[in-house]
Amino acid sequence: MKTTISGFQWMAFMIAGSIVAPIAIADLFGLSPVETTGLVQRTMFVLGLSSLLQGLVGHRLPINEGPAGLWWGVFAIYAGLSTTLFSSNMETLRGLEGAMIVSGVAFILLSLFKLIQKVATLFTPVVLGVYLLLLVLQLSGSFINGMLGVGYRQNGVDLPIGLFSLILILFTFYLSRHRITWVSQYSILISLAAGWLIFSLLGFSKPIEFQTDKLIHLPTFFEFGRPIFDSGMITTAIFVTMLLLTNMIASIQVVDDIVSKSEKQEGRKVSYSRAGFVSGINQLLGGSFSAIGPVPISGAAGFIATTNLTSILPFLLGSIFILISSLSPQIMTIFAALPTPVGYAVTFVVFANMIRLSFFQFDQEKDTDRIRLVIGISLMIGVGAMFVPSAAYKDVPPILTSLLNNGLVLGSLTAIIVDQLTRKNRKSK
Numbered sequence: 001m002k003t004t005i006s007g008f009q010w011m012a013f014m015i016a017g018s019i020v021a022p023i024a025i026a027d028l029f030g031l032s033p034v035e036t037t038g039l040v041q042r043t044m045f046v047l048g049l050s051s052l053l054q055g056l057v058g059h060r061l062p063i064n065e066g067p068a069g070l071w072w073g074v075f076a077i078y079a080g081l082s083t084t085l086f087s088s089n090m091e092t093l094r095g096l097e098g099a100m101i102v103s104g105v106a107f108i109l110l111s112l113f114k115l116i117q118k119v120a121t122l123f124t125p126v127v128l129g130v131y132l133l134l135l136v137l138q139l140s141g142s143f144i145n146g147m148l149g150v151g152y153r154q155n156g157v158d159l160p161i162g163l164f165s166l167i168l169i170l171f172t173f174y175l176s177r178h179r180i181t182w183v184s185q186y187s188i189l190i191s192l193a194a195g196w197l198i199f200s201l202l203g204f205s206k207p208i209e210f211q212t213d214k215l216i217h218l219p220t221f222f223e224f225g226r227p228i229f230d231s232g233m234i235t236t237a238i239f240v241t242m243l244l245l246t247n248m249i250a251s252i253q254v255v256d257d258i259v260s261k262s263e264k265q266e267g268r269k270v271s272y273s274r275a276g277f278v279s280g281i282n283q284l285l286g287g288s289f290s291a292i293g294p295v296p297i298s299g300a301a302g303f304i305a306t307t308n309l310t311s312i313l314p315f316l317l318g319s320i321f322i323l324i325s326s327l328s329p330q331i332m333t334i335f336a337a338l339p340t341p342v343g344y345a346v347t348f349v350v351f352a353n354m355i356r357l358s359f360f361q362f363d364q365e366k367d368t369d370r371i372r373l374v375i376g377i378s379l380m381i382g383v384g385a386m387f388v389p390s391a392a393y394k395d396v397p398p399i400l401t402s403l404l405n406n407g408l409v410l411g412s413l414t415a416i417i418v419d420q421l422t423r424k425n426r427k428s429k
Contacts, residue, residue: 002182003311003313003317004309005220007318007321008189009305009363010317011321012193013303015044016065016192016338017066019336021072022036022040022291022402023336024072037332040332040336041326041348042290042291043067043292044332044335046370047066047280048321048323049285051065051318053282054278054279055277055315055319056316059270059271061270062249062255062312063300068244068272068294068295070243070295071286073402073404074398079147089405090224093225094225095233097224097227097228097288097290098237099234099236099302100293103244103293104280104281104285110233116272119246119272122420123250124418125360126374127374127419128291129360129361130374130411131254131412135298136354136358138407139351143347146344147166149162149165152341164198164199165345166345168195168342172187172345175187184307185308188307188347188349192338199341200426205337205339208333208334208337210330212422215328216267216327217328219289239399242402244279245429248275250295251295254357254361255298255300258304299351302354311362355377374422377415378412382408382414385405
């Protein structure tokens with residue numbers, strides 16, 4: 001019974017963190033309500049299946065797969081370039097299908113040639129700490145806007161929703177630190193359910209609009225049409241693959257570290273090559289099912305730290321629940337109706353724990369003087385990139401925009417470079 005409830009909690013967390021991406025992308029490409037529901041359904045199907053594959057044969061850790069922020073960014077970039085590079089939005093989406101398939105093949109080749117393991121050695125504690133800090137900082141704007149109700153019922157700040165979000169955050173913090181073990185373990189699920197119910201009773205929720213009468217709908221291949229393999233898209237896909245690889249390794253190392261500490265054992269021997277191979281399969285699934293390419297989500301570390309659910313079984317069960325639910329358009333429509341202020345308020349607690357985890361990583365470094373330099377330079381560049389408006393990159397090639405417009409990746413790559421250079425400098429003295 002406990003495992004089943006924990007599985008539902010994983011499911012709720014995975015949906016709350018993933019539902020926004022397909023809806024936002026559908027809006028960017030002007031998809032109809034029916035097409036939007038289909039994109040949500042296919043994305044959730046791919047995420048459930050991808051999480052299950054990684055948990056069973058990939059890294060074998062409780063790390064949920066979510067729509068990759070990098071792919072989200074690439075979708076957004078090409079949505080703005082649709083009329084320039086392709087004849088229509090649908091043709092652009094077909095090009096993006098091809099890009100994800102190319103990314104999947106690149107992941108598989110990197111795994112077969114054992115190159116991923118070598119990249120993993122670059123992720124020292126200071127790099128992981130910087131990555132976690134940048135992750136929270138990059139998401140903080142979205143969290144605050146969401147919790148203040150900006151764009152939910154009106155364009156500006158909605159004070160009643162903001163007050164409700166604050167109360168829900170405090171309630172979730174209280175539950176996560178409750179003396180009764182089962183209350184703290186299921187704090188996320190309880191908060192989401194209670195928050196959604198009260199939000200509805202207060203009249204804040206939007207009505208649920210079902211777009212189809214079908215109870216079951218199996219996802220189909222290439223919903224947008226046969227993939228297009230454009231040379232520019234292929235170049236972008238290979239570049240994005242290298243950045244996704246960085247994201248994957250960081251997520252694995254962070255979750256492996258927290259699970260090992262919770263279970264009081266040494267870090268397990270994670271096969272990065274196997275995880276990379278499965279990530280390749282997952283990218284192929286994203287392209288084949290006209291969804292969004294997935295990536296292991298670092299937020300799983302914060303979820304585990306909040307709920308203390310380190311076992312792999314509830315996670316696998318949650319992935320199965322996602323997979324089964326994705327086959328029903330009706331269920332997906334209900335999940336898509338989750339009020340964004342409620343989702344942001346509850347997961348705010350999860351991501352607040354990520355900051356704590358980042359400082360745990362910094363504490364593992366003995367040379368404090370050196371790591372402060374690494375942290376300072378990386379945060380300056382990473383956070384600075386977050387403040388550059390997307391419109392400023394309109395004349396920059398898409399392949400560079402996907403890097404320069406992503407403070408998380410740019411700052412993390414900076415941390416790797418500065419960390420390696422300062423290490424070598426200290427050794428030479």
